[in-house]
Amino acid sequence: MSAFQEIAALLSLSALLGMLAVRLRQPLIIAYILVGIIAGPAVMNLAGDHSSISLLSEIGITVLLFVVGLKLDMHLVRTLGPVALATGLGQLSFTIVAGLILCRMLGLDWASAGYVAVALTFSSTIIIVKLLSDKGEIDSLHGRIAMGFLIVQDIAVVLAMLVISLYQPSHGTHEGLSPLALIGALLASLALLYLLVRFALPRLLAPMARSPELLMLVAIAWGTLLAGGAEALGLSKELGAFIAGFCLASTPLREAIASRLTSLRDFLLLFFFLHLGIQLDFTYLHQQIGSALLLSLFVLIGNPLIVMAIMGAMGYRKRTGFMAGLTVAQISEFSIIFVAMGISLGHVGGAALGLTTLVGVITITLSTYMILYSQPLFERLSPWLGIFERRVAHRENAEDNAPEQAQPEVIVYGLGRYGRQLAHRLQDGGLRVLGVDFDPQALASARQAGLAVCYGDAEDADFIAHLPLQQARALVSTIPQREVNAILLRAARSGGFRGNVTLSAFREGDLEAFTRAGAASVLQPYIDAADSAARRLLEEVNQPLS
Numbered sequence: 001m002s003a004f005q006e007i008a009a010l011l012s013l014s015a016l017l018g019m020l021a022v023r024l025r026q027p028l029i030i031a032y033i034l035v036g037i038i039a040g041p042a043v044m045n046l047a048g049d050h051s052s053i054s055l056l057s058e059i060g061i062t063v064l065l066f067v068v069g070l071k072l073d074m075h076l077v078r079t080l081g082p083v084a085l086a087t088g089l090g091q092l093s094f095t096i097v098a099g100l101i102l103c104r105m106l107g108l109d110w111a112s113a114g115y116v117a118v119a120l121t122f123s124s125t126i127i128i129v130k131l132l133s134d135k136g137e138i139d140s141l142h143g144r145i146a147m148g149f150l151i152v153q154d155i156a157v158v159l160a161m162l163v164i165s166l167y168q169p170s171h172g173t174h175e176g177l178s179p180l181a182l183i184g185a186l187l188a189s190l191a192l193l194y195l196l197v198r199f200a201l202p203r204l205l206a207p208m209a210r211s212p213e214l215l216m217l218v219a220i221a222w223g224t225l226l227a228g229g230a231e232a233l234g235l236s237k238e239l240g241a242f243i244a245g246f247c248l249a250s251t252p253l254r255e256a257i258a259s260r261l262t263s264l265r266d267f268l269l270l271f272f273f274l275h276l277g278i279q280l281d282f283t284y285l286h287q288q289i290g291s292a293l294l295l296s297l298f299v300l301i302g303n304p305l306i307v308m309a310i311m312g313a314m315g316y317r318k319r320t321g322f323m324a325g326l327t328v329a330q331i332s333e334f335s336i337i338f339v340a341m342g343i344s345l346g347h348v349g350g351a352a353l354g355l356t357t358l359v360g361v362i363t364i365t366l367s368t369y370m371i372l373y374s375q376p377l378f379e380r381l382s383p384w385l386g387i388f389e390r391r392v393a394h395r396e397n398a399e400d401n402a403p404e405q406a407q408p409e410v411i412v413y414g415l416g417r418y419g420r421q422l423a424h425r426l427q428d429g430g431l432r433v434l435g436v437d438f439d440p441q442a443l444a445s446a447r448q449a450g451l452a453v454c455y456g457d458a459e460d461a462d463f464i465a466h467l468p469l470q471q472a473r474a475l476v477s478t479i480p481q482r483e484v485n486a487i488l489l490r491a492a493r494s495g496g497f498r499g500n501v502t503l504s505a506f507r508e509g510d511l512e513a514f515t516r517a518g519a520a521s522v523l524q525p526y527i528d529a530a531d532s533a534a535r536r537l538l539e540e541v542n543q544p545l546s
Contacts, residue, residue, distance in 0.1 A: 003052050010039055010046065010053075010274055025372060027127050027364055029333060032270050033357065036277015057275040060268030061337055062241040066223040067265050068154060069245025070258045084148025087310050091149065091328055092156055094306045095121040095299075102298060106291045112352040115342045119356050120299055122157050124332035125150045127364065131371045132327075136481060140438040141455065142323035145311070150327070157334045158242055164341060193226075193247060201251065212256070219248065219257045238341070269333070276336060280354055288351070292358035299363045300370075303328040312388035319460045321388055322378050330367035331360050375459050375487070407471040408434035412478065413458050413488060415442045415451075418504075418525050419478035423451055434468070458488040464495055473499045478523070480506040482513060489517055 014035045021031035039046040099117030108116065128150060132138045138147070204218070223244040230240025248254055304325030311321035339356045342348040370377060378385075412423045415437040423446070427433045435446050436456040443453045456463050458479055469475075475492055477485050485503045492501055500520035505511040514522045 006046060007052065010035065011270075013039065013046075014270060014274070026368055027124075027130075028270075029124075029127075029273055030361060030365055032273035033277040033361060036274040037280060038277075039274070040278040040280065042280075053271050053275045053278070056268060056271035058237075060265070060270070060272045061238055062223070062227050063261060063265045063268055064333075064337075065158075065238045065242040066227075066245040067258055067261050068158070069242040069247075070249050070254050070261070071245075083145055083311065083314055083316070084152060086314065087145065087307050087324070088149030088152025088156075090310045091303060091306050092121045092153065095303060098302060099295070099298065102295065106294070108352070111342075112348045115339050115348050115352055116295070116356055118160055119335035119338050120295065120331055120359070122153050122332045122334045122338070123150060123303075123328045123330060124334075124364065125154060126333070127330070127368070128327045128371075131368065135372070137323075140323075140457065141440065142320045144440065145320070145324045146327040149307075149324075154334075157338060158239075160338060161242075161341060162239055164338075164345060164347065193243070196247070201247065212260070215253065215257065216260050219261070222248070238337075272337070273333075276340070276353075276357060279350075280357060288355045288358060292355055292362060295355070295359045296362040296366075299331060299359065300329045300366060308385070308388040312390060315390055317460065317463065318382070318385040318389040319378055319457065319463075322381070322385060323374055326367065326371050326374055326377075329370055330363035331356070333360075336360055375483075407468050408432045408452065409472060410434070410474045410476060411436060411467060411469070411472050412476045413437070413456070414478035414504075415439070415446045415453065416478065420446050420449065420451070422476070422478060424449070427451065434472075436467070458484050464488070464491045469495070469497045469499075472497070474502060475499060476502045476504075476523075478504045478525070480504070482507065482510050485510075485514065486517060489514075489519060493518070 014032060017031040017035050018028050021028055038044055096117050099120045100113055103113035103116050104110075128146060129138065132140075132143045132146070137143045223241050226244035226247075227237035227240040230243070231237040248257060304322070307325035307328055308318070308321035311324060312318065336353070336356055339348065339353045343350060343353055409432045410423075410426050411434045412419055412426070413436045415423065415435045419435070419437075420442075423433050423435050427450075433451065435443075435451045435453040436458075437443050437446070437453070438455065438457040440455070443455060446453045456467065458464075458477065469492075475488075475497060477488055479485055479488070489501050489503065501518075502521045502523060503510075503514045503519045504523045504525055505514060506525065511522050511524065
């Protein structure tokens with residue numbers, strides 16, 4: 001079978017297993033590793049020549065690090081806030097120390113134990129963003145906190161790669177250079193980079209914005225140039241690619257470049273995971289199943305617990321800590337890449353990579369379902385999670401977040417575009433309105449527009465009991481998710497609220513479901529807007545021409 005036919009067969013098999021993974025609501029990473037195992041010598045032996053797959057795998061990792069550097073927002077890094085830094089650094093420290101002790105107890109040597117312990121700390125930003133976006137929770141408080149400490153992890157993994165790339169056997173063009181000379185070369189390279197980024201790159205990129213194809217070519221050329229330069233200095237090309245992306249992160253064209261490279265990155269990463277599956281040594285795997293299960297339990301349980309403990313100590317509710325903690329209940333593609341770099345540098349053997357890959361497959365698979373079904377999981381575990389919450393969760397207490405005012409007559413849940421306009425109309429009509437949302441930015445916008453607001457999550461039944469419901473005559477939800485509305489309605493009734501509960505039907509079938517559930521009335525934003533627009537157009541069309 002020719003190299004082209006091998007690639008064609010691997011892509012076809014990847015597409016088939018990819019469709020199955022999507023059906024099972026699993027990340028494609030799992031499918032790609034399984035394809036590599038199936039195509040490898042242990043099963044079908046489809047891939048005889050690994051050189052082309054290996055090259056595409058290396059390019060994929062380089063493009064991944066370039067995109068990571070490109071998307072690193074320094075403004076966001078500077079404004080992470082104490083909770084993101086505390087949870088990020090706390091989880092990193094706890095996992096490295098506890099993971100190192102656990103790995104040594106399992107019989108790993110110091111080098112392998114160190115690599116695996118560090119690999120256990122990283123969570124997959126790509127997977128978490130996808131899952132939170134699908135659930136509509138990316139803008140929630142726990143979603144924003146999770147994104148904050150995931151950025152802390154991304155910075156940590158890049159620093160870790162920098163450290164290990166400095167500890168490799170001398171080879172290539174810099175052989176014979178003293179450490180002092182190597183440091184001098186690095187400093188000179190960084191100074192040159194600063195001058196290029198500060199003065200040359202903005203002027204070079206500005207006229208290229210007229211041609212997206214040329215802009216993409218220049219960006220890729222810049223990334224490969226710095227990756228090759230880093231390799232020539234004896235560092236990893238991945239580190240060079242990251243620095244190349246980071247240099248472009250401050251330019252106004254970074255989003256245009258990143259959006260075009262994302263699809264290329266995803267395609268090329270397919271070959272990294274295929275190559276990983278093909279190279280897995282099953283000689284060690286059967287001996288590592290017990291160790292992999294133990295380390296997986298440590299990641300699935302230990303990492304969320306440390307996040308919940310830190311967030312509880314900082315005054316967050318147990319639900320917010322639980323939801324944010326679930327996002328670190330898996331290791332990431334970077335974990336596998338990190339250990340693979342250790343093998344390429346001669347620091348560890350293949351057994352460490354096999355163990356890390358097994359832990360990755362187990363934790364990514366299980367944590368995906370944990371995040372997808374986080375609310376039912378929280379409801380079952382809630383009675384035992386009280387130890388992670390202060391008696392007064394001051395950062396989320398409605399009485400602390402709500403402004404000083406008379407008791408509200410109407411409480412509006414959901415301050416998106418529709419909810420904010422509705423709250424304003426009710427307030428203009430003389431009613432006292434309190435707006436509630438879980439998006440800090442939506443709250444800030446509504447507060448600036450003159451609305452009384454407080455933070456709150458409709459899925460948190462405990463929070464609803466803290467709302468000022470005593471004199472409220474109506475509770476209105478403009479949230480589009482049917483399941484969330486059902487939780488809100490049930491929590492309001494079980495909390496003794498006797499006023500009208502009005503829900504919003506955005507999808508077919510919502511009206512009947514909410515009516516059966518006992519909602520006093522149901523708003524239909526799309527139908528109401530269409531009716532209003534139609535009446536206006538009819539009036540305009542029927543007017544005589546002047």
